[in-house]
Every structure is written in C-alpha cells, then in structure tokens.
Amino acid sequence: xxxxxxxxxxxWEADVALRDGGTAHVRPIRPDDADLVAAFHVRQxxxxxxxxxxxxxxxxxxxxxxxxxxxxxxxxxALVATIGEDIVGIARFDAAPVRPGRPRSAEVAFNISDAHQxxxxxxxxxxxxxxxxxxxxxxxxxxxxxxTNAKMIGVFRExxxxxxxxxxxxxxEVSFDIDPTERSLDVMRAREQRAxxxxxxxxxxxxxxxxxxxxxxxxTVGHRLLADLVAGDFAGAVHAVxxxxxxxxxxxIPLLASVRxxxxxxxxxxxxxAPASVIDVVNDCAAVGVRGIVVVSSGFAETGPxxxxxxxELVRIARANGMRVIGPNSFGVVNTDPAVRLNASxxxxxxxxxxxxxxxxxxxxxxxxxxxxxxxxxxxxTFVSAGNRADVSGNDLMQFxxxxxxxxxxxxxxxxxxxxxxxxxVARGLARRKPVIVVKSGASGFxxxxxxxxxxxxxxxxxxDSMLRQAGVIRVENVHQLFxxxxxxxxxxxxxxxxxxxxxxxxxxxxxxxxxCVSWGLQVVHGPTAVHPEAGVAEFTAALxxxxxxxxxxxxxxxxxxxxxxxxxxxxxxxxxxxxxxxxTCVTCFLGTRSVSASPGGLEGAVTGSAEVAPGSTxxxxxTPEDAVRALAAVVRYADWRRKDPGxxxxxxxxxxxxxxAVVERALAAHxxxxxxxxxxxxxxxxxxxxxxxxxxxxxxxxxxxxxAERLGWPVALKTVGEELSGRQDLRGVRLNLSTPEALRExxxxxxxxxxxxxxxxxxxxxAPLGVPCLVxxxxxxxxxxxxxxxxxxDPLDLMGDVGYRIPPLTDxxxxxxxxxxxxxxxxxxxxxxxVLDVPALEDVVARVAVVADALPEIAELxxxxxxxxxxxxxxxxxxxxxxxxxxxxxxxxxxxxx
Numbered sequence: 001x002x003x004x005x006x007x008x009x010x011x012w013e014a015d016v017a018l019r020d021g022g023t024a025h026v027r028p029i030r031p032d033d034a035d036l037v038a039a040f041h042v043r044q045x046x047x048x049x050x051x052x053x054x055x056x057x058x059x060x061x062x063x064x065x066x067x068x069x070x071x072x073x074x075x076x077x078a079l080v081a082t083i084g085e086d087i088v089g090i091a092r093f094d095a096a097p098v099r100p101g102r103p104r105s106a107e108v109a110f111n112i113s114d115a116h117q118x119x120x121x122x123x124x125x126x127x128x129x130x131x132x133x134x135x136x137x138x139x140x141x142x143x144x145x146x147x148t149n150a151k152m153i154g155v156f157r158e159x160x161x162x163x164x165x166x167x168x169x170x171x172x173e174v175s176f177d178i179d180p181t182e183r184s185l186d187v188m189r190a191r192e193q194r195a196x197x198x199x200x201x202x203x204x205x206x207x208x209x210x211x212x213x214x215x216x217x218x219x220t221v222g223h224r225l226l227a228d229l230v231a232g233d234f235a236g237a238v239h240a241v242x243x244x245x246x247x248x249x250x251x252x253i254p255l256l257a258s259v260r261x262x263x264x265x266x267x268x269x270x271x272x273x274a275p276a277s278v279i280d281v282v283n284d285c286a287a288v289g290v291r292g293i294v295v296v297s298s299g300f301a302e303t304g305p306x307x308x309x310x311x312x313e314l315v316r317i318a319r320a321n322g323m324r325v326i327g328p329n330s331f332g333v334v335n336t337d338p339a340v341r342l343n344a345s346x347x348x349x350x351x352x353x354x355x356x357x358x359x360x361x362x363x364x365x366x367x368x369x370x371x372x373x374x375x376x377x378x379x380x381x382t383f384v385s386a387g388n389r390a391d392v393s394g395n396d397l398m399q400f401x402x403x404x405x406x407x408x409x410x411x412x413x414x415x416x417x418x419x420x421x422x423x424x425x426v427a428r429g430l431a432r433r434k435p436v437i438v439v440k441s442g443a444s445g446f447x448x449x450x451x452x453x454x455x456x457x458x459x460x461x462x463x464x465d466s467m468l469r470q471a472g473v474i475r476v477e478n479v480h481q482l483f484x485x486x487x488x489x490x491x492x493x494x495x496x497x498x499x500x501x502x503x504x505x506x507x508x509x510x511x512x513x514x515x516x517c518v519s520w521g522l523q524v525v526h527g528p529t530a531v532h533p534e535a536g537v538a539e540f541t542a543a544l545x546x547x548x549x550x551x552x553x554x555x556x557x558x559x560x561x562x563x564x565x566x567x568x569x570x571x572x573x574x575x576x577x578x579x580x581x582x583x584x585t586c587v588t589c590f591l592g593t594r595s596v597s598a599s600p601g602g603l604e605g606a607v608t609g610s611a612e613v614a615p616g617s618t619x620x621x622x623x624t625p626e627d628a629v630r631a632l633a634a635v636v637r638y639a640d641w642r643r644k645d646p647g648x649x650x651x652x653x654x655x656x657x658x659x660x661x662a663v664v665e666r667a668l669a670a671h672x673x674x675x676x677x678x679x680x681x682x683x684x685x686x687x688x689x690x691x692x693x694x695x696x697x698x699x700x701x702x703x704x705x706x707x708x709a710e711r712l713g714w715p716v717a718l719k720t721v722g723e724e725l726s727g728r729q730d731l732r733g734v735r736l737n738l739s740t741p742e743a744l745r746e747x748x749x750x751x752x753x754x755x756x757x758x759x760x761x762x763x764x765x766x767x768a769p770l771g772v773p774c775l776v777x778x779x780x781x782x783x784x785x786x787x788x789x790x791x792x793x794x795d796p797l798d799l800m801g802d803v804g805y806r807i808p809p810l811t812d813x814x815x816x817x818x819x820x821x822x823x824x825x826x827x828x829x830x831x832x833x834x835x836v837l838d839v840p841a842l843e844d845v846v847a848r849v850a851v852v853a854d855a856l857p858e859i860a861e862l863x864x865x866x867x868x869x870x871x872x873x874x875x876x877x878x879x880x881x882x883x884x885x886x887x888x889x890x891x892x893x894x895x896x897x898x899x
Contacts, residue, residue: 007072007073008028008030008073009028009073009132011888012026012027012028012079012128012131012132013025013026013027013028013899014026014027014128014894014895014896014897014899015319015320015896015897015899016081016124016195016895016896016897017192017195017196017198017199017324017895017897018119018120018121018124018195018322019118019119019120019191019194019195019198020119020120020195020198021195021197021198021199021200021201021202021291021324022083022119022199022291022322023083023199023318023319023320023321023322023323023324023897024081024082024083024088024089024121024124024322025081025082025083025319025320026079026080026081026082026124026125026128027079027080027082028071028073028077028078028079028080029068029069029071029078029079029080029090029092030069031066031069031070032069033069033080033087034062034065034066034069036080036085036086036087037060037065037068037069037080037087037090038059038060038065039086039087040086040087040088040090040111040113041057041059041060042058042059043113043114043115044111044113044114045114048111048112048114050146051146051148051149051152052109052110052111054144054146054171068090068092071092074095074136075094075095075136076092076093076094076095077092077093077129077132077133077136078090078091078092079091079092079125079128079129079132081121081124081125082320083116083320083321083322084286084320084321084322086113087113088112088113088115088116088121089110089111089112089113089116089121089122089124089125090110090111090125091108091109091110091111091122091125091126091128091129092108092109092129093106093107093108093109093129093132093133093138093141094106094107095136095138096142103139103140103177104137104138104139104140105138105139105140105141105142105175106133106138106140106141106142107141107142107143107144108129108141108142108143109143110122110125110126110152110155112125112151117151120191120195122151122152122155123155123158123159123191124895126155126156126159127159127188127893127894127895128894130178130893130894131892131893131894133178134178134179137665138178139177139178139179139658140175140176140177140178141175141176141178142173142174142175143156143173143174143175144171144172144173144174145171145172145174146170146171146172147167147170147171147172153172153174156174156176158187159184159187160181160183160184160185160186160187160188161176161177161178161181161184162176162177162181163175163176164176180893182649185893188893188894188895189425189429191895192399192895193399193402193403193426193429195895196395196396196399196400197399197400197402197403197404199292199324199396200324200392200396200397200399200400201400202267202268202291202292202324203268203291203292203294203324203326203333203384203392204333204335204340204342204382204384204400205335205337205340205342206236206266206267206268206291206292206340206342207236207237207267208236208237208238208239208264208265208266208267208268209229209234209236209237209238209239209266209267209268209269209270209342209344210238210239210240210241210259210262210266210268210269210270210290211225211226211229211238211239211240211241211270211272211344212241212259212269212270212271212272212273212281213241213242213271213272213273213297214226214240214241214242214250214253214255214272215242215272216242216245216250221272221296221346222242222272222273223250224346225270225272225296225332225344225345225346226238226240226250226251226253227251228343228344228345228346228347228350229270229342229343229344230251230252230253231343232341232342232343232350233341234340234341234342234343235338235339235340235341235342236267236340237264237266238253239253239254239256239262239266240253240254240255240256241255241256241257241258241259241261242255242256243257243258246261258284259281259284259285259287259288259290260284260287260288262288265288265289265290266288266290267290267291267292268290268291268292268293268294268344269281269285269290269292269293269294270293270294270296270332270344271293271294271295271296271297272296272297273297274297274299275297275298275299275300275307275310275328276310278295278297278310278314278328279310279313279314279317282314282317282318282323283317285318285321285323286317286318286320286321286322286323290323291322291323291324292323292324292325292326293318293323293324293325293326293327294325294326294327294330294332294333294344295314295325295326295327295328295329295330295387296327296328296329296330296331296332296346296387297327297328297329298328298329298387299328299329300314300328300329300388300390301388301390302329302388311328311388311390312390314328314390315390315391318391319391319897324391324392324396325390325391325392326384326385326386326387326391326392327385327386327387327388327390328387328388328390329387329388330385330386330387330388331345331346331347331360331366331367331385331387332344332345332346332347332366332385333345333382333383333384333385334347334350334351334370334380334382334383335381335382335383336350336351336352336353336354336379336380336381336382337353337381337382337406338353345366345370345383345385346367347366347367347370347383349370349371349374351370351373351374351378351379351380351383352374352377352379352380353379353380353381354378354379354380354381354490355379355381355406355407355408355409355490356373356378356379356380356381356407356408356409356410356411356486356490357380357381357382357383357397357401357404357407357409357410357411358370358373358380358382358383358384358410358411358412359383359384359386359394359397359410359411359412359413360383360384360385360386360412360413361385361386361387361389361394361413361414361415361416362385362413362415365413365479366383366385368479369413369479369482370383372479372480372483373483376483376487378483378486378487378490381404381406381407382400382401382404382406382407384397389416389418391897391898393418393419393898394412394414394417394423395419395422395423395426397410397412398410398412398426398427398430398436399426401430401434402429402430402433402434407434408434408489408490409434409435409436409437409486409489409490410430410434410435410436410437411436411437411438411439411482411483411486412436412437412438412439413438413439413479413482414438414439414440417440417464417783418890418898419890419891419898420464420467420783420784420807420890421784421785421807421889421890421891422890422891423467423471424467424470424471424807425471425891427468427471427472427473428470428471428472431471431472431473431638431641431642432472432642432646435474435485435489435635435638436471436472436473436474437473437474437476437482437485437486437489438468438473438474438475438476439475439476439477439478439479439481439482440464440468440475458779458781458782459779459781459783459784459787459805462803462805463784463787463805463807466804466805466806466807466821467784467805467807470806470807470814470817472638472641472642474489474634474635474637474638476634481630481631481634484620484622484627484630484631485631485634485635487620487631488585488587488620488631488632488634488635489635489638491618491619491620492579492585492586492587492619492620492635493583493584493585494585494635494638494639494642495554495555495584495585495632495635495636495639496554496584496639497554497636497640498521498522498523498554498636498640499522499523499525499526499552499553499554499555500517500522500523500524500525500526500553500554500555500556500557500632501524501525501526501527501529501547501548501550501553501555501556501557502514502517502524502526502527502528502529502556502557502559503526503527503528503529503530503531503540503543503544503547503556503557503558503559504528504529504530504531504558504559504560504561504589505530505531505532505533505535505540505559505560505561506530506533506559506561507528507530509530509559509561509589509625510527510528510529510530510559511528512624512625512626513528513557513559513589513625513628513629514527514528516625516626516628516629516630517557517629517633520629520630520632520633521633522629522632522633522636525550525552525553526547526550526552526553527547529543529546529547531543533561537570537571537574540560540571540574541574541578544556544558544574544575544578544579544582545578545581545582547582548578548579548581548582548583548584548586549582553584554584554585554636555584555585555586555587555632555636556579556582556584556585556586556587557586557587557588557589557625557628557629557632558575558579558586558587558588558589558619559588559589559590559625559628560575560588560589560590562590571590572590572621575588575619576618576619579619585632585635586619587619587620587621587622587628587629587631587632588619588620588621588622588628589621589622589623589624589625589627589628590621590623644813645813646811646813647811647812647813647814647816648811648812649809649810649811650809650810650811650812650815650847650850650851651851652689652690652844652847652848652851653690654689654690655688655689655690655848655851655852656688656689657688657689657851657852657855657856659684659688660685660688660689660852660855660856661855661856663677663681663684663685663688664685664856664858664859664883665858666681667681667883668858668883668884668885671883672885673884673885674860674882674883674884674885675882675883676880676881676882676883677881677882677883682879682881685852685881686876686879686881688852689848689849689851689852690848691845691848691849691864691876691879692876693876693877693878693879694765694766694768694875694876694877695712695765695766696712696763696764696765696878697711697712697763697764697765698721698761698762698763699761699762699763699764700761700762701748702744702745702748702749705718705744705745705748705762705764706741706744706745708764709738709741709744709764712764712765712766713766714738714739714740715737715738715739715766715767716738716739716744716764716765716766716767717734717735717736717737717738717764717765717766717767717768718734718735718738718744718747718748718751718762718763718764719733719734719735719762719763719765720733720734720751720755720761720762720763721761721762721763733751733754733755735747735750735751736767737767744764748762765877768868768870768875768877769868769870769871769872769873769875770870771837771868771869771870771871771874771875772792772827772828772837772868772869773792773793773794773865773866773867773868773869773877774790774791774792774793774842774866774867774868774869774874775789775790775791775792775793775797775803775863775864775865775866775867776788776789776790776845776846776849776863776864776865776867777789777790777849777861777862777863777864777865778808778849778850778852778853778859778861778862778863779860779861780853780857780859780860780861780884780886780887782887783890784807785807785808785854785857785889785890785891786807786808786850786853786854786857786859787805787806787807788805788806788807788808788810788818788846788849788850788853789803789804789805790803790804790818790819790821790822790846791803791804791822791824792822792824792825792827792828793865793866796822796823796824797824800823802822802823802824803822804818804819804821804822805818806818806850808850808851808853808854809850809854810847810850810854812843812847815843815846815847815850816843818846819839819842819843819846828842828869835871836871837869837870837871838869838870838871838872838873838874839869841869841872841873841874842867842869842874844874845864845867845874845876849862849864857886857887857888857889858883858884858885858886859881859882859883860882860883860884861880861881861882862879862880862881862882863879863880863881864876864878864879865877865878865879865880866878
C-alpha cells in the first residue's frame with residue numbers, strides 16, 4: 001500500500017461492519033486511486049452511471065479522474081469504501097463559498113457499486129462524510145437527485161436528519177442540517193447493532209467449518225480442534241487442511257493441501273498454525289470467501305512489537321476482505337444450539353445447552369470458566385474466548401446477544417476495556433433487556449494485559465466501577481461470584497423488590513442468613529422462620545409456602561441443615577417445587593453442599609449447584625447463606641435499576657453549542673498546542689451553555705481592589721487567584737464579608753504579608769448567598785472520553801476523596817444519581833436540621849457541563865469550583881477551562897470497528 005500524500009487525514013480511515021455482517025474499509029480518496037475509480041465506474045450499470053452524472057457516461061476521462069481523486073480534504077473531500085483491492089463506494093462533498101452570518105454548506109454526491117447495493121454502504125459513507133464535514137466547519141448538506149433515484153433519496157431520509165425537498169428542472173433538490181440529532185444517533189446505533197450482531201453470527205452460527213492446521217498427533221491443538229468438532233456432531237460440513245497429509249483422511253475427514261482447495265464456500269476457518277503462516281492462511285481465506293476466522297495460534301501481540309505488527313496485519317487483511325477475527329491466542333468458540341452444535345474450542349467437556357452467554361478475554365481462564373459452568377450444571381448458549389481481542393471484543397458479543405433468543409443472561413470476564421465509552425452505551429442497552437454480569441480484573445490499577453492494545457487511561461479505577469453501575473451492569477469480584485449471580489438470573493425470576501423472607505430448619509443458619517441480608521442492604525420482613533431440626537418435608541414445605549404467600553415478600557432465602565451427612569432429595573425437590581409454585585425469586589443454602597439436584601433420577605450430589613425437579617423449576621443452591629444472599633442482593637440491585645425510569649437525554653434550555661464551539665475553535669487557532677481560557681473567552685464559553693459566573697475583578701493593588709468593590713457592590717470577598725492557592729483556607733487565601741474599604745485594605749495588606757507583594761494576583765468578588773460548596777468537573781480522557789465528576793468541597797473531597805463519576809452522554813436520571821452518589825450528599829438535603837438546598841439548580845449546572853463536554857472533545861477540562869448551592873439557586877464562583885486538540889474518541893458519531 002503506497003504512503004498517503006501530505007495532508008491526508010488518516011484519522012478518517014475506519015473499518016466498518018455492513019448490514020449483512022461483512023466488513024469494508026472507509027478512507028479518504030488518494031490521487032493514485034485514479035485507475036481504481038475508472039474500474040469502479042466501468043463496472044457500474046448504465047442506470048447507476050446516469051443517476052450519478054445525469055447523463056450517459058460510459059467512461060471517465062483522465063481529466064475527470066484527476067478532478068475526482070485530487071482533492072484538498074478541506075473544501076473538497078471524497079471518501080471511498082473498499083473491499084479487498086476494489087473500490088465499492090464513493091462519497092464526496094464540495095463546500096460552498098463562505099457566506100457571512102450563515103452556516104457553511106456543501107453539495108454531496110454518492111455512488112455505490114451495483115454489486116454491493118443493499119449492504120448499507122450508502123448510510124455508512126454518509127455518516128463518515130458528515131463527520132468529516134463537521135470537522136471542516138460544514139453544517140449543512142445539499143444534493144441534486146433524480147426523482148427516480150429512490151435508493152439515494154432513501155439514504156438521506158432514513159438517516160434521521162430533517163430533510164427538506166424542492167423540485168427544479170426535473171431534479172429533486174435535497175437539503176438537511178448535519179449536526180447530530182437524537183433521532184440520527186438512534187438510527188446509527190440501531191444500524192451498528194444489527195451489523196455487528198450479524199458479523200458475530202457468522203462466527204457463531206456457521207453452516208460449514210474448516211480446521212486449518214489439523215494434526216494427526218493426538219493431544220496437539222490442531223488434532224484436538226478437529227476431534228472436538230467431529231465428536232460434538234457439528235450440524236454442518238467439516239473440512240480440514242494439512243498440507244503434509246493432503247489426500248488422506250483424519251477422523252473421517254479428507255485432508256486438503258490448502259484452504260484454496262475447498263470444494264465449497266466455507267463460513268468459518270479455525271486456524272492453528274505457526275504464527276508466521278497465519279497471514280498466508282488469512283489471504284487464502286479471503287480468496288475463497290470465508291466469512292470469519294478464529295485464530296487459536298499464539299505468538300502475536302503478547303510476544304512484543306514484532307508480534308503486535310503481525311497481529312495488526314492479520315486484522316487488516318481480514319477486515320479488508322469482509323471477515324471478522326476472534327483471537328489470536330483464542331481458546332475457541334462454542335455454540336450449544338441443537339441446530340448448530342459447534343465446539344471449535346479446546347474445552348475438554350462441552351458445556352450443556354443453556355441460556356447463559358459467556359465471554360472471556362483470558363485464554364488461560366477460559367478453562368476455569370468452562371469447568372466452573374460444567375461443575376455447577378449451568379448451561380451455556382454460546383461461549384467466546386477473545387484471546388488478544390485484536391478484532392472481536394466484548395462489545396461485539398453484547399451486540400449479538402442483544403437479540404439472541406437463545407440467551408437470557410450474559411457474563412463477561414474482562415481484563416481490559418478497549419472502548420469503555422462504547423461499552424457503557426452497548427451494555428446499558430443490553431442490560432435493559434438481559435442481565436449483564438462482569439468480572440473486571442485490574443482493580444489495583446486498570447492494567448492492560450500483553451496483547452491487548454488500548455489507549456492508556458488517566459482515570460482512577462473508581463471510574464470503571466461508576467461506568468459499570470451507570471450501565472446497569474452487575475459487577476462481581478471473581479469467577480466464583482460470576483456463576484453465583486448467573487445461577488440466580490438464569491434460573492429464577494427477577495425479584496420485585498428488596499423484601500426478604502428467611503426460612504430454614506436451624507435458628508443459627510437463619511440468623512446468619514438474616515444478618516447477611518442486613519449487611520447487603522436487604523430488608524428481612526418475614527422470619528427468620530426455623531422449623532424443628534427434626535421436621536420433615538411436609539412441615540418445611542408449609543413454612544416455605546407461607547413465606548411465598550406473604551404479599552410483603554419479594555424473595556425467599558431457604559436454608560437446610562441435613563440431619564445426616566447427605567442431603568435428602570425429597571427436601572431439595574420440595575424447595576424447587578414450592579419455589580416454582582410461588583413465582584418469586586428463591587435461593588437456597590444446603591449447608592456444606594454446593595449443589596443438589598432432586599430429579600426423577602435421584603440425587604446428583606455436588607454436580608449442578610441447583611435444586612431441580614423439572615426443566616423450568618430450578619433453584620440455585622449455595623454452600624453458605626452468605627454466598628446465597630450476596631448473589632441475591634446483586635440481582636435485587638439490578639432489578640431495581642431495571643425498574644427505574646432511565647430518564648431523558650439532557651437538553652437544558654439556552655445551550656448554544658455552535659457559539660461554544662466557535663469560542664473553542666478561535667482559542668485553538670491562536671494556540672494550537674492548547675491553552676487555558678481566561679477573561680472574556682472563558683465567560684463567553686460558559687454563557688453559551690448557560691453557566692453564569694459570579695462577577696469578579698482581578699486586581700493588582702489596594703486602591704484597585706477598593707475601586708472594584710465599589711463597582712461590584714459591598715460586601716465582597718477577597719481571594720487569591722490560581723488553582724494552587726485558590727480557596728486555601730489554611731493559608732488564609734480567602735477573606736469573606738469585607739463590608740468597608742478599611743476592611744478590604746487591611747485584608748489586602750495581610751495577604752501581601754503572607755504571599756509577598758508580587759507573589760500572587762488577587763480577586764475581588766461580591767459575597768454569594770450562604771450555601772454548600774460543590775465541585776463539578778469534566779476532563780477529557782484518552783480512553784473514556786469525557787469523565788464527569790462531582791463532590792462536596794471541604795473535608796469530604798480533600799480528606800476522604802468522596803467523588804462520584806459518570807460517563808456522558810447522560811440522562812436527567814443519571815445526573816440526579818451522580819449528585820446523590822457521594823457520601824456527603826445529605827448536606828444538600830437538610831442534614832441534621834439544616835435547610836434543604838436547591839438541588840435542581842445544582843443538577844442544572846451539572847447537566848450543562850455534561851452536555852458541553854460530550855459535544856466538544858476539545859474541552860480538555862472544565863472545572864467549576866466552588867458551585868455554591870443555596871436554598872434558592874446555585875452560584876458558580878470560579879471556573880477553569882482548558883482546551884486542547886482532540887485526541888479522537890474511541891466511540892465517534894459514526895460507525896467504526898476499532899483499529
């Protein structure tokens with residue numbers, strides 16, 4: 001691939017998933033694309049050429065080709081979509097001349113390959129062209145379209161923009177503003193979800209599989225993969241490649257010399273060859289139209305820079321040819337659907353069919369994860385080991401599970417989060433439909449394991465926790481807890497509330513269960529009820545039925561101490577039957593036994609982790625009441641989150657993002673390396689989003705201070721200026737309620753003695769009403785994008801680190817939760833007889849900061865401190881605004897696959 005020309009905007013390059021699950025590459029056009037554009041034009045039908053140029057044009061002249069491919073990427077921009085070496089789509093805009101006082105506009109045109117129409121290329125190119133145009137200051141698109149060109153008219157109308165139409169000289173004139181709207185973003189996200197889900201479906205529901213690197217030696221990876229596919233009775237066709245054994249058979253499967261020798265097109269290739277040979281295999285797969293690849297081979301990014309480069313080349317070739325990749329260094333994939341029966345993994349035992357979808361980044365832990373599921377009898381729908389996560393990630397799997405009817409709950413073991421902004425958005429959408437359980441390692445420092453290429457984050461780990469809670473994710477500490485919670489959400493209905501009944505045959509065990517409920521924030525409203533230790537099944541069943549029948553009870557904790565060394569199958573069956581009849585959430589503890597199963601076949605011992613009498617009447621069982629209650633409490637919190645109104649996207653009145661962007665762009669034009677906004681610029685930016693600073697005057701001397709106070713009005717406050725000194729009560733950097741010139745002069749003199757005559761600038765500011773000082777801050781992070789933080793200033797913030805975090809975009813409910821998330825929040829709500837403060841006014845300030853930070857990645861930091869919240873209103877006393885060239889967000893306003 002030739003080097004891009006000078007000025008070529010590489011940030012506009014992206015891989016994308018298409019409507020049918022295939023992939024394409026979007027990039028700016030280059031002068032050396034002339035021959036490719038000419039070939040693209042010749043392949044088009046006469047109708048398509050007429051729709052594009054309004055005239056029959058069999059071939060493009062060299063002059064036309066030069067005009068189309070030689071653009072400045074500023075006022076004239078063209079993007080192409082490629083698959084393999086071919087251009088399959090072209091989109092361009094030509095900016096209109098600047099007209100003072102009016103938004104800039106550009107004329108757009110599209111041309112999609114006949115052979116690839118219907119795959120969503122037009123909508124993808126429109127999204128990317130809009131993003132490029134907005135970056136260049138364009139705010140409106142216009143297009144001339146023939147009335148019979150229904151497909152292109154549909155692309156504009158269905159994109160979610162408000163399209164206006166006119167008609168002149170037989171041509172339809174289309175125009176629309178290109179700033180993102182709630183509807184346009186919803187359309188894009190829905191298309192993204194469908195495309196990414198289908199791309200994963202090609203990997204998990206193949207109709208044919210080829211194992212590349214099938215070995216004759218038992219115990220080798222290649223032999224194991226083929227043996228597991230055959231033994232698992234895969235529902236489709238199985239092929240095997242082994243150049244040395246070509247023409248022979250292995251496990252009843254004919255061996256081929258190369259993927260290129262396959263008799264038919266194959267959906268999935270499972271690759272287990274030396275890393276140096278993987279690229280050749282991927283090229284062979286591309287040549288015969290393979291749809292997806294699982295690379296089990298190791299020796300890539302986890303080994304160092306050379307391996308990382310090999311891994312990037314692997315993904316580049318695969319995506320350029322329409323394929324997705326799981327791995328490399330993957331443990332494999334499993335789909336237990338009876339219509340598929342895919343075991344393309346290194347698992348010793350195939351998990352039994354079930355409704356739990358499972359994703360693991362760690363190949364080593366994949367063994368533990370699958371073994372745990374098997375021991376507990378927890379059935380899986382699908383399992384994916386991402387390995388180095390070079391392409392397919394947890395985000396992709398969540399997109400797939402969103403609409404997968406075979407999966408009712410999902411679990412993810414994550415060692416790193418490559419795109420937390422997208423993770424938050426996708427996980428929230430999935431969690432509204434199905435429980436999402438996450439084990440996130442790296443609590444000691446958000447580390448990135450070898451092979452996982454992500455941008456480094458500067459945020460504390462608490463931000464990760466906040467992101468997961470905001471998304472409704474159930475975060476657990478380890479794999480053990482992952483399956484504890486999974487058993488509850490898969491096998492039981494969600495609880496209607498936090499009111500718990502505790503029933504057992506031991507006072508001591510009942511007390512332990514009740515104490516655990518209290519410690520996890522649950523309410524014990526029934527019991528603890530303990531039948532006699534020698535009580536039989538009938539008496540215990542009656543006590544359980546009373547608990548389930550109690551209208552005040554939302555969930556039941558049932559415990560049983562076996563009077564002998566074994567668990568009575570009749571007791572287990574009674575619990576399962578009664579819980580099924582009761583229709584409420586139930587967890588059990590058969591002390592000392594992790595699992596019991598009472599089925600027609602009898603007791604299965606420590607095998608399943610459940611008490612079961614028939615499909616659909618399974619109750620999770622735990623060895624201790626603490627384990628049972630902890631899992632139940634996590635599910636109660638999730639159910640509560642799911643019942644809550646998610647709120648509405650923030651839209652504070654009076655926010656002028658166009659004006660705010662203009663301030664930022666002027667500042668960066670003058671200071672390309674970034675700068676702190678001061679004076680009028682800072683005020684103008686804040687006023688554009690509706691945040692008003694309390695007036696202040698920076699002064700250099702005594703009489704200047706007095707004059708400022710006379711102008712602003714007495715009484716005043718005198719403060720030091722600068723982040724390091726501002727608000728330092730210990731240095732007496734603030735003097736309040738100065739009501740006379742004499743008092744102000746004395747205060748200035750005292751400060752000069754402390755700080756030195758030329759050591760600091762001072763500021764005079766009118767006194768604000770009494771209130772609680774708060775911090776509202778947003779910072780732009782390389783990994784998370786904007787991170788919003790909130791705290792109550794003073795000891796809670798300085799000594800306890802009492803800070804809440806959220807990741808925009810937010811809803812009004814998110815803002816309210818953020819304000820209430822800090823331990824010091826009672827100070828805002830009348831703590832110990834104090835007046836209730838104007839929290840809605842504070843939330844309005846938080847909302848405005850969230851909106852501007854989300855819209856303008858150029859704002860590196862926006863800090864309002866203090867925001868003084870009174871009984872009426874919230875006053876912003878000081879602000880810091882820093883701007884810098886944006887680093888590029890991992891989840892932009894256009895569809896992309898991570899590079």
